[in-house]
Amino acid sequence: xxSVSQHNHHVILSEAASLELGCNYSYGGTVNLFWYVQYPGQxxxxxxxxxxxxxxxxxxxxxxxxxxxxxxxxxLRKPSVQWSDTAEYFCxxxxxxxxxxxxxxxxxxxxxxx
Amino acid sequence: xxxxxxxxxxxxxxxGQNVTLSCEQNLNHDAMYWYRQDPGQGLRxxxxxxxxxxxxKGDIAEGYSVSREKKESFxxxxxxxxxxxxxxxxxxxxxxxxxxxxxxxxxxxxx
Numbered sequence: 001x002x003s004v005s006q007h008n009h010h011v012i013l014s015e016a017a018s019l020e021l022g023c024n025y026s027y028g029g030t031v032n033l034f035w036y037v038q039y040p041g042q043x044x045x046x047x048x049x050x051x052x053x054x055x056x057x058x059x060x061x062x063x064x065x066x067x068x069x070x071x072x073x074x075x076l077r078k079p080s081v082q083w084s085d086t087a088e089y090f091c092x093x094x095x096x097x098x099x100x101x102x103x104x105x106x107x108x109x110x111x112x113x114x
Numbered sequence: 115x116x117x118x119x120x121x122x123x124x125x126x127x128x129x130g131q132n133v134t135l136s137c138e139q140n141l142n143h144d145a146m147y148w149y150r151q152d153p154g155q156g157l158r159x160x161x162x163x164x165x166x167x168x169x170x171k172g173d174i175a176e177g178y179s180v181s182r183e184k185k186e187s188f189x190x191x192x193x194x195x196x197x198x199x200x201x202x203x204x205x206x207x208x209x210x211x212x213x214x215x216x217x218x219x220x221x222x223x224x225x
Binding site: 034049090104 | 156157158
C-alpha cells in the first residue's frame with residue numbers, strides 16, 4: 001500500500017531563511033509526486049508536480065522539489081522564504097494501483113516570522 | 115464557471131444520525147474522491163470513484179458510504195457507525211494521474 005511521510009509537523013522560520021521540507025513515500029512502482037499548499041482559509045492548491053524526466057522540478061512562487069528515486073524522497077525547497085509563505089504544505093503520491101488514487105502526507109505547518 | 119461545489123459548508127449532526135454531504139462537479143472529470151482532514155493528520159482518503167457506478171474504499175472507509183450514480187455527483191454519507199465524525203471533509207476530482215482539484219469543504223460537528 002502507498003504511504004507518505006512528512007518529517008516535520010511544524011516549522012518556524014524568519015524571513016529570508018532557506019526552507020526544506022522532507023517527504024518520503026513508500027510504493028514500489030511508478031509514482032507521480034505532488035506538493036500542495038493550503039494558505040489560511042483557502043483551497044488546497046497545487047505547488048508543483050513530478051511525473052518523469054528532470055528530477056528537479058520548479059513550481060510556483062519560487063518553490064522547487066527534487067525527486068530522489070533511490071531514497072523514495074521528494075523534498076520541497078525554497079532558498080528564501082517570505083511572510084506570505086505561511087501555510088500548510090502537503091506532499092502527495094499518486095500511483096496506479098488498479099485505479100489511480102492519491103495519498104497525502106500529514107502536512108507541515110510553516111510559520112514565517114516577519 | 116468550472117468547479118466543484120460542496121454543500122453544506124457547515125453541518126451539525128446529532129448522535130445516532132446519518133448525514134449526507136454533497137459534492138457536485140462540472141469539470142467533466144472521471145475520478146472523484148472524498149478526504150477527511152484532521153489537524154496533524156493531513157488528508158486521509160475515505161472513498162474514491164474512477165467511473166460511474168464504481169467506487170473503492172480508501173484508508174478510512176469504516177462508518178462511511180458513497181454512491182456514484184452520475185458522473186457529476188459523488189455524495190458521502192456519514193453513518194451513525196462512524197464514532198468520531200467531527201472533521202473537515204474535502205471532495206476532489208481528477209483525471210487519472212493528474213493533479214486534483216478540491217472543493218471548499220464541509221465542516222461537520224456533532225451536537
